[in-house]
Ligand code: SF4
């Protein structure tokens with residue numbers, strides 16, 4: 001099992017999740033964060049910290065977000081580690097309520 005960052009993070013990247021993770025799980029791309037499934041210890045503390053409610057246990061993923069299991073695993077190997085919170089993307093609060101935004105991730109991934 002692992003925890004998975006889903007579409008709601010795209011173009012927000014609040015990074016509150018990074019500041020609470022007890023191990024080094026998160027990897028950062030231009031518009032999204034992912035969790036390395038090999039590093040995640042399934043503690044769940046990142047879930048309530050995300051203002052966009054983007055993080056789910058793999059087993060609890062909504063059906064339309066299941067593809068993010070593979071996306072997290074792939075991009076965790078491509079993107080650098082992030083170990084400290086930083087400012088969200090400038091338009092994060094506007095993008096937090098946008099539902100259909102995963103195509104922006106694929107443009108930059
Ligand atoms: Fe880190 Fe725990 Fe979240 Fe996994 S579930 S990414 S170990 S805070």
Ligand code: F3S
Nearest residue numbers: 009014015016017050
């Ligand atoms: Fe993304 Fe939420 Fe973390 S928006 S960067 S998963 S706090």
